Every structure is written in C-alpha cells, then in structure tokens.
Amino acid sequence: MNLIAYGDSIMKGVRYQDGKYSVSSFWEQTLRDHLGLNVVNRSRFGCTIGKALPFIRKRTRGEDDEKSFVILEFGGNDCDYDWKAISDDPSARHLCKTPPEVFVAEYREAISLLRESGDHPVMLTLPPIDAERYLNFICRDGKSRANILKWLGSVFSIERWQKTYSELIQQIAREEQVDLIDLRAEFPASGKDLKTLICDDGIHPSEEGQKLICSILSRKLRGMIVAV
Numbered sequence: 001m002n003l004i005a006y007g008d009s010i011m012k013g014v015r016y017q018d019g020k021y022s023v024s025s026f027w028e029q030t031l032r033d034h035l036g037l038n039v040v041n042r043s044r045f046g047c048t049i050g051k052a053l054p055f056i057r058k059r060t061r062g063e064d065d066e067k068s069f070v071i072l073e074f075g076g077n078d079c080d081y082d083w084k085a086i087s088d089d090p091s092a093r094h095l096c097k098t099p100p101e102v103f104v105a106e107y108r109e110a111i112s113l114l115r116e117s118g119d120h121p122v123m124l125t126l127p128p129i130d131a132e133r134y135l136n137f138i139c140r141d142g143k144s145r146a147n148i149l150k151w152l153g154s155v156f157s158i159e160r161w162q163k164t165y166s167e168l169i170q171q172i173a174r175e176e177q178v179d180l181i182d183l184r185a186e187f188p189a190s191g192k193d194l195k196t197l198i199c200d201d202g203i204h205p206s207e208e209g210q211k212l213i214c215s216i217l218s219r220k221l222r223g224m225i226v227a228v
Helices: 028-036 051-063 085-089 102-118 129-142 143-152 156-176 205-227
Strands: 002-008 014-017 020-023 038-041 068-073 120-124 179-181
Touching: 002 051, 020 038, 028 038, 028 205, 051 102, 068 102, 068 205, 085 143, 102 120, 102 156, 120 156, 120 205, 129 143, 129 156, 179 205
Parallel strands: 002 038, 002 068, 068 120, 120 179
Antiparallel strands: 014 020
16 A cells, blocks of 8 residues: 655654754655555655645646555644744734645645545644744844744744644644544653654654654554555
8 A cells, every 4th residue: 555745844754963954764664664555755845735735736637546545744834934034024024934724725625636536635733843942943043033032922932833733734634534643642742851852953853753753653554544
C-alpha cells in the first residue's frame, strides 16, 4: 500500500541544531520497515496548504493510479508572519501567510480533491513550539526583539496563535469526517520535557521528537490500515 505525505519541514524530517539544518528520513524508513508501506514524501521546507494544492490537483489528474493513504501536515508555515516587516514597523497591520478562513477553505479543497481521486486522507495536528526559543531564533539576525514583542504583546502569543491552527485542523477533520492523528496530544505542552523534543529554533522536532512522531504514526496508521 502507498503512503504519500504532503507537508512542510516537519514531515520532511528537518532538524535545526548548532546553527545548521539537516534532513532525516527516519520516519519514512521506519514505516517502510514496520508496516510494509511504499512511502513517498512530497513534503517541502516552508510549504503551506496553498503551495501544496497545485501538486494535489496534479495527483487527482491520474498521476498515480494506485489509491493511497495521504498524510496532510500543514499549519506551521501558514500561521507564520513576516517577522522582518513586523520588526521594521510594529504599528502596521500584519497578516500571517495563510489567514484562518483561507486555511480552512484550502484544506477542505485538498480533502475533496483526494477523496475524488479515491485516496484516503489523514490529517495531522501540529506539535507544540517553544515560543522563547523561537523568538530568539527569529531575532538571531538583527531583528528588533523589542519591536516584535511590542506587536505580539507577549512572547506566548506565538504559542497561542500556532495552537489556534492546530485546533482548526481538529475542527476540519471533525466536520469533514477525516481520520486525524493528533500529534499534539502526545507531546508535552511545555517545560523541560518539551525542550528535549524540540530543536534549538523552537519549532522543528529534535531527533527524539522525530522518534516520537514516528512512533505515533506507526501505531495510528497500523490501526487505520487494518480498518480499511
């Protein structure tokens, strides 16, 4: 059976450590070995649901004949902002890359397209982030921390906003009756335990975090495959 993943750098297996990015295919290989799946990872660094839609539309035009489980993992980049613009002018109006109403509409379209092709969509919630470390990462190249905090009101606004998109994913899955793998529920919400699972940039899962995600995917997908 095929397993196709459309997502961002989290599903791509990106880590950030000691000032450098690296990519691991750990989860892909594990699912091949443990579940016998033919895994095709079409996730891309910086991807949003809107950027993925043209590729999903292409798939429904018969790119692959065999029906597949299709993982959808979006939201982390969709809810992100142009932090340089905010640093330069915190008094201006700033919108995230994919406003909530657009995010919901485009996610619903992706689900509809996959179902029309006979595929089985599976949505993923977002692992939590470490807001303090993420703000430090944002400001590492000279952006004004004071101006960004002025616009945010609190560093924890970053966490709350990202959590909002994870909750939108849950809402879409519930309303569209799509299988959901709730990654967020199995991560610690904050504190020391979370820090070991998140890289230095505050957003990408560490090696341990990726192992946790892989364990969750393996367990949940096994049950879904048996049920089909």
